[in-house]
Amino acid sequence: MNRKAPLKDEDPEIYEQIQNELKRRREGLELIPSENLTSKAVLEALGSILTDKYSEGFPGRRYYGGNEFIDKIEMLAIKRAMKAFKVPFANVQAYSGSPANQAVAFAVLKPGETLMGPDLPDGGHLTHGWKANFSGIYYKSVPYHCRADGYIDLEEARKLALEHKPKLIWTGFTAYSREFPFEEMAEIADEVGAYLAADIAHIAGLVVAGVHKSPAPYAHIITTTTHKTLRGPRGAIIMATDKGLSKEPELGNKIDKAIIPGLQGGPHNHQTAAIAVALHEAMQPEFREYAQQIVKNCKALAQALMENGLKIVSGGTDNHLMLIDLTPHGKGNGVFAQEALDAAGITVNKNTIPQEPSSPFYPSGIRLGTATVTTQGMKEREMKQIAELMAAVIDETRQYQLPEKKEERTAYIANFKKEIQANPRIMGTRQRVKELCSGFELY
Numbered sequence: 001m002n003r004k005a006p007l008k009d010e011d012p013e014i015y016e017q018i019q020n021e022l023k024r025r026r027e028g029l030e031l032i033p034s035e036n037l038t039s040k041a042v043l044e045a046l047g048s049i050l051t052d053k054y055s056e057g058f059p060g061r062r063y064y065g066g067n068e069f070i071d072k073i074e075m076l077a078i079k080r081a082m083k084a085f086k087v088p089f090a091n092v093q094a095y096s097g098s099p100a101n102q103a104v105a106f107a108v109l110k111p112g113e114t115l116m117g118p119d120l121p122d123g124g125h126l127t128h129g130w131k132a133n134f135s136g137i138y139y140k141s142v143p144y145h146c147r148a149d150g151y152i153d154l155e156e157a158r159k160l161a162l163e164h165k166p167k168l169i170w171t172g173f174t175a176y177s178r179e180f181p182f183e184e185m186a187e188i189a190d191e192v193g194a195y196l197a198a199d200i201a202h203i204a205g206l207v208v209a210g211v212h213k214s215p216a217p218y219a220h221i222i223t224t225t226t227h228k229t230l231r232g233p234r235g236a237i238i239m240a241t242d243k244g245l246s247k248e249p250e251l252g253n254k255i256d257k258a259i260i261p262g263l264q265g266g267p268h269n270h271q272t273a274a275i276a277v278a279l280h281e282a283m284q285p286e287f288r289e290y291a292q293q294i295v296k297n298c299k300a301l302a303q304a305l306m307e308n309g310l311k312i313v314s315g316g317t318d319n320h321l322m323l324i325d326l327t328p329h330g331k332g333n334g335v336f337a338q339e340a341l342d343a344a345g346i347t348v349n350k351n352t353i354p355q356e357p358s359s360p361f362y363p364s365g366i367r368l369g370t371a372t373v374t375t376q377g378m379k380e381r382e383m384k385q386i387a388e389l390m391a392a393v394i395d396e397t398r399q400y401q402l403p404e405k406k407e408e409r410t411a412y413i414a415n416f417k418k419e420i421q422a423n424p425r426i427m428g429t430r431q432r433v434k435e436l437c438s439g440f441e442l443y
């Protein structure tokens, strides 16, 4: 072992797989809406010596010595978060989005109390109350849904809130392509005296850039990851708004305490520094243009996909993502579309659609977004090309239908994958994807 050797000499096996991943990204289109490409500066902070330091506690009150500079870094991250999201309190220590949401529940609920959140198959997150998650096990969870047209069923949400009187209501989705109705959800939360927590993980970059309405005037608490449209490292921020602090002046302290000693130990200081860098970048004028282009690209892609005969949930998008409803091809066909697109070098994820007729593991839709390709510099012209490439690939999956009998599915899908690899139209598309990507730099 040589502690000073570069990775490629010290651990060639890991180095090789990183190079393979880089090649995969260079030759393909990354359309997963929760991913992005961080800047060199973010990567530099993330790969820095800060990873070595222990600093349990908060700036000015740590359990370890030697935190003079760590304190400055964390304060910069906190101040930038407060400025970017226009809030009076921010905690930047949650390791990622799920722990952030867990900390919110821990801060404002006692075990067994009631929370209400968007149901997972309708675009909610595991931590919004899903039955197999801590949020649905340790708390009484009341899920609300989307209507068949893809929009949130606010009438149902209000009815459920009045009936169950939740103490915490989540708004915010991982697979919702329309503007989040913060104002309407706040009316419901206020009517029953609940905390309203807005999980803006997906749209955070759009909110900072002013391209999506901010939840700050409406919610009491805001959580976000930092690696989606915000284009930072993996990580999270928990914020309390003015409205939140007037409901509960101790809300910030409660959130801090939920993080440590409640749930976590030492913060990841390299991650905190990289979050600070990403927030600095997100407040530059170029980032606003970037966020505007994400949405323009997404609308152009949705329109072109519909012109190519595909069905988009809710008939379009207001943000960075959309869902393709594949039920016209068959129930549970998301798995075929994801695999075939993967074979063609187009990365998306299979996803449930509102009122899903199949299951989360074999869903009937795919989810895609434009944050990454926009970072690469692609515009509306490329979105039209991507739509044509995707439609050609999805067309090749029409002949496949998910077997009704569960025990037949694994073999059927294995055979489908084999046939896809030998499909000339899909392999031809793979070549065209590679050519398209060669004109756009990743890093």
Ligand code: DSN
Pocket: 034, 097, 125, 174
């Ligand atoms: N896994 C994230 C997403 O893809 O949206 C949510 O946590």
